[in-house]
Amino acid sequence: MRNKSKKYIIISSIIACIILYFIEQVLVMSYLVKILCKIIFFTVLPYIYVRLIKRSPVSDKIKINKKDLYLGAGLGVACFIVLISAYFFLKDAIDLNTIANELQSKSKVSSNNFLLVAFYITFVNSFLEEFFFRGFIFLNLYELGFKKLAYIFSSALFALYHIGIFKNWFNPWLIILAIFGLVSVGFIFDYIDTKSKNFINSWIVHILADAAIMLIGMRMFKIL
Known part of the structure; x- marks a missing residue:
C-alpha cells in the first residue's frame, strides 16, 4: 500500500506536469483552456488518490487555525518585500515588453483582461x-515516511513545472536563477506546512508572492 501510494503520487504528478507543459509550449492553447486543464489535473488526480487509494476525506489538508494564518502572513509579507526588491535590482535584465508580447500572442492576456487574470493567479x-x-x-509522501523524497521531489517538480510558463521570458542565467529560487521556495513551503500538516501556510505565502508579481505585471502592461 505504501509503495503503491508513492508510485501513484510520483507518476501521476509527473504525467500531469508533462501534459501541461505540452499544452503551454507546443499546443499554445488559450489562457482559458490552460486554466481548465490545470483545474482538471490538479484536482482530479488528488481526488482519485484520497478517495480510491488513501480513502480519507480531502478536507484533511485544508483545515485552518490561527497559527497557520499568523505564520503564513508573516512569511508572505517577507516574500512580498523580497520579490519587489529583486525586481528593482534585476529590472535591467528583464525585458517586460517581450514578456507582455508573449502573453498577448500565446495566452491572449492584455491590459484589458489583466486585472481579472491577476485575481485568478493570486487567489x-x-x-x-x-x-x-x-x-x-509533499504532505502525502511525507506522511508515508518518504520525508527526503517528499522535499526533493515536490520542490523540484514545482520548479520544473514553471519552466513551461517562463522559458521564453528570461535569458538562460535568469532561468537558472529562477529555478534555484523556486526549488528553495518549495523547500520553505514544504517545511512550514509540516508545522500545520496542511497547505494553508504555504498558500498564504503564495498569495502574497503572486500579489508582488502581479504588481510588476501591472507595470508591464502600463496599468500601474
Missing part, C-alpha cells in the same frame, strides 16, 4: 498549485 491558481504540490505531493 485561485495559487490555491491549485499549493493543493497539488504541497497538499497532494
Whole structure:
C-alpha cells in the first residue's frame, strides 16, 4: 500500500506536469483552456488518490487555525518585500515588453483582461498549485515516511513545472536563477506546512508572492 501510494503520487504528478507543459509550449492553447486543464489535473488526480487509494476525506489538508494564518502572513509579507526588491535590482535584465508580447500572442492576456487574470493567479491558481504540490505531493509522501523524497521531489517538480510558463521570458542565467529560487521556495513551503500538516501556510505565502508579481505585471502592461 505504501509503495503503491508513492508510485501513484510520483507518476501521476509527473504525467500531469508533462501534459501541461505540452499544452503551454507546443499546443499554445488559450489562457482559458490552460486554466481548465490545470483545474482538471490538479484536482482530479488528488481526488482519485484520497478517495480510491488513501480513502480519507480531502478536507484533511485544508483545515485552518490561527497559527497557520499568523505564520503564513508573516512569511508572505517577507516574500512580498523580497520579490519587489529583486525586481528593482534585476529590472535591467528583464525585458517586460517581450514578456507582455508573449502573453498577448500565446495566452491572449492584455491590459484589458489583466486585472481579472491577476485575481485568478493570486487567489485561485495559487490555491491549485499549493493543493497539488504541497497538499497532494509533499504532505502525502511525507506522511508515508518518504520525508527526503517528499522535499526533493515536490520542490523540484514545482520548479520544473514553471519552466513551461517562463522559458521564453528570461535569458538562460535568469532561468537558472529562477529555478534555484523556486526549488528553495518549495523547500520553505514544504517545511512550514509540516508545522500545520496542511497547505494553508504555504498558500498564504503564495498569495502574497503572486500579489508582488502581479504588481510588476501591472507595470508591464502600463496599468500601474
